Amino acid sequence: xxxxxxxLRTAKARLVVIGNGMxxxxxxxxxxNRAPDKYDITVFGAEPRVNYNRIMLSPLLSGEKDFDEIVIxxxxxxxxxxxxxxxxxxxxxxxxxxxVVISKSGTETEYDQLLLATGSDPIIIPxxxxxxxxxxxxxxxxxxxxxxxxxxxxxxxxxxxxGLLGLEAAVGLQSRGMDVTVLHLAGHVMERQLDPSAxxxxxxxxxxxxxxxxxxxxxxxxxxxxxxxxxxxxxxxxIPADLVVMAVGIRPNGRLAADAGVAVERGIVVDDVMTTSDxxxxxxxxxxxxxxxxxxxxxxxxxxxxxxxDHMAEIETDGYTGSVTSTKLKVTGVDVFSAGDFSGGGxxxxxxxxxxxxxxxxxxxxxxxxxxxxxxxxxxxxxxxYFQLMKDxxxxxxxxxxxxxxxxxxxxxxxxPLDAVAALPDDAEICGCNGVCKGSIVAAISEKxxxxxxxxxxxxxxxxxxxxxxxxxxxxxxxTLGGDYQAxxxxxxxxxxxxxxxxxxxxxIAKNLKSMPAVMQELEWKSSDGCHVCRPALNYYLLAxxxxxxxxxxxxxxxxxxxxxNIQKDGTYSVIPRMWGGLTNPRELxxxxxxxxxxxxxxxxxxxxxxIDLLGVKKEDLPAVxxxxxxxxxxxxxxxxxxxxxxxSCVGQEWCRFGTQMSMGMAVELEKMTxxxxxxxxxxxxxxxxxxxxxxxxxxxxxxxxxxxxxxLHVGGNGGIHVRATDLLCKVTSDxxxxxxxxxxxxxxxxxxxxxxxxxxxxERVGLKHVQERVVDDEANRKALFERFMISQKTAQIxxxxxRASEGVDAHEFxxxxxxxxx
Amino acid sequence: MSNTLTWVEVGPAANIPQQGARTLQTETDRIAxxxxxxxxxxxxxxxxPHKQGPLAQGIVHGHFVTCPLHxxxxxxxxxxxxxxxxxxxxxxxxxxxxxxxxxxxTELQAGLRHAG
Numbered sequence: 042x043x044x045x046x047x048x049l050r051t052a053k054a055r056l057v058v059i060g061n062g063m064x065x066x067x068x069x070x071x072x073x074n075r076a077p078d079k080y081d082i083t084v085f086g087a088e089p090r091v092n093y094n095r096i097m098l099s100p101l102l103s104g105e106k107d108f109d110e111i112v113i114x115x116x117x118x119x120x121x122x123x124x125x126x127x128x129x130x131x132x133x134x135x136x137x138x139x140x141v142v143i144s145k146s147g148t149e150t151e152y153d154q155l156l157l158a159t160g161s162d163p164i165i166i167p168x169x170x171x172x173x174x175x176x177x178x179x180x181x182x183x184x185x186x187x188x189x190x191x192x193x194x195x196x197x198x199x200x201x202x203x204g205l206l207g208l209e210a211a212v213g214l215q216s217r218g219m220d221v222t223v224l225h226l227a228g229h230v231m232e233r234q235l236d237p238s239a240x241x242x243x244x245x246x247x248x249x250x251x252x253x254x255x256x257x258x259x260x261x262x263x264x265x266x267x268x269x270x271x272x273x274x275x276x277x278x279x280i281p282a283d284l285v286v287m288a289v290g291i292r293p294n295g296r297l298a299a300d301a302g303v304a305v306e307r308g309i310v311v312d313d314v315m316t317t318s319d320x321x322x323x324x325x326x327x328x329x330x331x332x333x334x335x336x337x338x339x340x341x342x343x344x345x346x347x348x349x350x351d352h353m354a355e356i357e358t359d360g361y362t363g364s365v366t367s368t369k370l371k372v373t374g375v376d377v378f379s380a381g382d383f384s385g386g387g388x389x390x391x392x393x394x395x396x397x398x399x400x401x402x403x404x405x406x407x408x409x410x411x412x413x414x415x416x417x418x419x420x421x422x423x424x425x426x427y428f429q430l431m432k433d434x435x436x437x438x439x440x441x442x443x444x445x446x447x448x449x450x451x452x453x454x455x456x457x458p459l460d461a462v463a464a465l466p467d468d469a470e471i472c473g474c475n476g477v478c479k480g481s482i483v484a485a486i487s488e489k490x491x492x493x494x495x496x497x498x499x500x501x502x503x504x505x506x507x508x509x510x511x512x513x514x515x516x517x518x519x520x521t522l523g524g525d526y527q528a529x530x531x532x533x534x535x536x537x538x539x540x541x542x543x544x545x546x547x548x549x550i551a552k553n554l555k556s557m558p559a560v561m562q563e564l565e566w567k568s569s570d571g572c573h574v575c576r577p578a579l580n581y582y583l584l585a586x587x588x589x590x591x592x593x594x595x596x597x598x599x600x601x602x603x604x605x606x607n608i609q610k611d612g613t614y615s616v617i618p619r620m621w622g623g624l625t626n627p628r629e630l631x632x633x634x635x636x637x638x639x640x641x642x643x644x645x646x647x648x649x650x651x652x653i654d655l656l657g658v659k660k661e662d663l664p665a666v667x668x669x670x671x672x673x674x675x676x677x678x679x680x681x682x683x684x685x686x687x688x689x690s691c692v693g694q695e696w697c698r699f700g701t702q703m704s705m706g707m708a709v710e711l712e713k714m715t716x717x718x719x720x721x722x723x724x725x726x727x728x729x730x731x732x733x734x735x736x737x738x739x740x741x742x743x744x745x746x747x748x749x750x751x752x753x754l755h756v757g758g759n760g761g762i763h764v765r766a767t768d769l770l771c772k773v774t775s776d777x778x779x780x781x782x783x784x785x786x787x788x789x790x791x792x793x794x795x796x797x798x799x800x801x802x803x804x805e806r807v808g809l810k811h812v813q814e815r816v817v818d819d820e821a822n823r824k825a826l827f828e829r830f831m832i833s834q835k836t837a838q839i840x841x842x843x844x845r846a847s848e849g850v851d852a853h854e855f856x857x858x859x860x861x862x863x864x
Numbered sequence: 865m866s867n868t869l870t871w872v873e874v875g876p877a878a879n880i881p882q883q884g885a886r887t888l889q890t891e892t893d894r895i896a897x898x899x900x901x902x903x904x905x906x907x908x909x910x911x912x913p914h915k916q917g918p919l920a921q922g923i924v925h926g927h928f929v930t931c932p933l934h935x936x937x938x939x940x941x942x943x944x945x946x947x948x949x950x951x952x953x954x955x956x957x958x959x960x961x962x963x964x965x966x967x968x969x970t971e972l973q974a975g976l977r978h979a980g
Contacts, residue, residue, distance in 0.1 A: 570883065570901040573923040573930035573937070596883035600921040600932040608932055612918040853881055858888045858897065861873040 061086025064326025065158030071350030089129030102213030104551025170263030192217035207288035313360030378424035383414030423447035588833030601681030622708030623651030632673030650687030693730025702747030704730030869968035896920035
């Protein structure tokens with residue numbers, strides 16, 4: 042940890058921040074932007090980790106994100122900015138007289154200025170049984186871990202609270218395979234954000250996904266002796282549960298402040314520059330009460346952070362004047378938006394638009410010609426526009442007739458998103474979470490020569506939180522840069538989808554998707570049946586995710602894999618029988634020679650992988666060629682596939698006078714263990730019997746080189762267009778270890794690499810250290826990987842030739858149609 | 865020589881795999897007959913205009929096929945290449961009547977010759 046010198050300490054004011062969450066760290070970032078050298082900063086956080094994006098807990102639960110992706114500031118960020126972080130060490134007392142905070146571990150830290158960003162606590166209804174095991178809140182990463190632990194066992198779950206957070210928890214748990222019931226006290230879900238109609242549509246959608254929603258459900262008791270077993274309602278109904286999530290609301294956390302004698306009502310009372318009743322103490326975020334309001338959304342926190350940073354950097358500021366908020370539900374495939382007051386009645390008028398077929402509902406509430414509130418369900422693309430009109434107090438009387446059709450219609454535009462974004466005024470808010478307007482994004486793009494979404498995120502924070510505005514930000518990039526703009530760094534698999542490879546892999550598992558139509562439906566594919574780019578990738582991801590269960594989809598395989606031979610430039614095929622470890626015998630050689638004669642195969646060649654290639658076989662002859670080769674005991678060489686191809690060997694200790702280990706034996710064992718396994722790309726192995734490395738193992742995906750004491754294991758080699766020598770993974774001593782490490786490495790590659798990514802670019806992307814941590818350092822993980830590999834191998838080692846040669850599988854591939862005269 | 869087509873039956877549409885194809889050898893050409901996911905039947909000459917790739921061996925998606933040799937994408941409806949590539953695969957007339965696929969062949973393809 043970084044310690045600042047005493048000399049510097051005296052030069053700078055000491056700022057202590059209590060709370061390592063989104064509000065506190067945003068304030069620190071804003072201060073660093075304005076006055077990087079003004080404060081010597083110390084941060085105390087209760088959670089034992091760096092700060093992360095709490096609003097992304099739902100995607101973390103559903104599996105759409107992992108923790109690394111929701112981290113806001115890395116440990117390096119704290120170091121680089123000379124911030125002393127005490128994580129996992131909450132402050133337990135503020136001594137205002139001595140200007141000192143005391144942490145749980147006993148550390149005393151002096152401050153000149155103190156910032157409270159203690160956030161809020163989840164409300165726990167004190168019904169009987171609320172302290173049982175298995176009752177959790179949905180507030181931090183530990184809660185998510187508890188929920189994931191329960192979900193891994195399956196079974197029933199009850200979510201108490203049908204608000205934003207409760208529904209996100211319910212959908213997350215349901216996608217993790219639990220049987221979920223939502224209990225909600227009010228008459229319809231999300232009643233603070235939605236009117237009854239939109240609430241009804243949302244409940245219907247949840248029911249369609251298999252979630253039970255019970256409204257007007259008043260919880261009497263949580264039942265169980267040690268661990269929860271169910272929830273009983275006041276009307277006597279009993280709902281079984283292995284997990285109960287309480288998501289009924291939050292309460293500002295003002296305990297520390299109150300104990301120290303700072304004014305606290307519902308929250309810590311602050312003025313417009315976020316100063317508490319003690320002028321040396323500030324407060325921001327969910328813990329505060331400003332002009333009588335407490336906020337539980339992220340946008341206001343960030344507005345507060347800016348006002349406070351201005352104040353602390355001694356920049357003139359209007360201060361914080363309160364926030365108008367809007368909400369979105371972060372559930373994939375459910376679009377819900379609400380803003381302002383939509384209760385209606387009084388002098389208000391309503392514009393309602395319904396399209397039952399599309400499941401679209403829009404309701405806009407007007408008062409004196411201005412938008413007072415809006416609820417959108419099913420189509421929320423105009424939410425930002427309504428919100429802006431509302432915040433600006435714009436008179437929409439002239440737009441009234443077409444208001445429900447949205448911005449594109451109002452502007453009479455072609456529906457081109459670039460036109461729409463170009464037409465927005467500079468003060469139009471693009472990123473609601475971070476309160477970033479169009480003008481500042483465009484200015485940052487031009488002044489700092491930004492060209493990617495990530496750069497815009499980094500410099501402006503736009504789309505750095507929930508990410509729902511990233512499309513708009515990209516449009517702004519395109520509109521500002523014109524032809525210079527290269528779209529997103531994360532590339533979708535193909536034009537059929539917006540998802541990249543990694544998120545598709547994760548969602549297949551998280552949402553339990555087991556067929557190609559299920560993937561395309563749930564992940565909103567834009568084409569009816571994909572294309573030649575995404576279908577082979579999806580087929581592989583499904584095979585890898587559900588071994589033994591997913592049925593291979595031949596029509597989604599490249600021709601080589603579909604017919605188990607290599608197509609050549611003239612449309613004929615080449616056939617390469619497997620020769621285990623590169624070994625053969627006279628009987629096999631005779632059979633190969635006979636086949637070449639019988640089917641008039643023009644070319645017989647030895648390959649680089651020590652196998653014999655029969656080139657120029659007519660497609661119709663393939664089954665007969667295979668039948669003859671099968672009869673001589675040979676199986677398919679998979680020389681065509683994104684799969685284990687060959688294991689090359691030298692003659693090793695069996696014959697070589699320098700050999701230190703049995704390389705031929707090891708090569709045969711490795712090939713027998715690994716053949717038939719489908720991979721993201723072709724996979725080659727080699728075993729050399731001594732460090733002279735005659736089998737050239739150091740340009741293979743997995744290379745084994747014998748030494749006096751055992752084996753060196755190499756990974757990530759590639760003899761392709763860009764030759765890459767292997768990295769040394771580790772050294773092992775026994776033959777069994779070679780096999781275990783080999784299987785574990787392959788499985789890691791199978792589970793993590795993108796389709797058509799060979800081990801060389803994969804390792805360069807993720808780093809050798811990542812692979813070593815999982816395969817070498819973590820024994821339990823290695824054994825688990827190896828076990829998963831062997832489980833998927835149980836159903837993988839079927840010779841595709843035999844099925845086709847003798848059982849008539851895919852016979853249509855090899856027999857042409859015949860003509861019958863019709864006229 | 866006239867442009868009259870000779871219609872020949874090649875069997876039930878169900879004999880062609882969904883999102884797949886089968887071939888038909890005529891006197892002069894090999895024809896690829898495709899069946900899409902929405903059960904429509906299309907036919908092209910079984911060679912791409914680029915390097916004579918056997919289109920019947922490609923991946924069928926939507927109303928398109930991707931050539932197995934170099935991944936050029938052709939419309940099954942028109943034979944036109946998609947995207948930046950140039951070229952057009954030769955379209956062959958076909959129809960489905962009562963579930964039976966019929967292909968319209970030219971006289972040369974059908975092996976008929978006019979006297980003189």
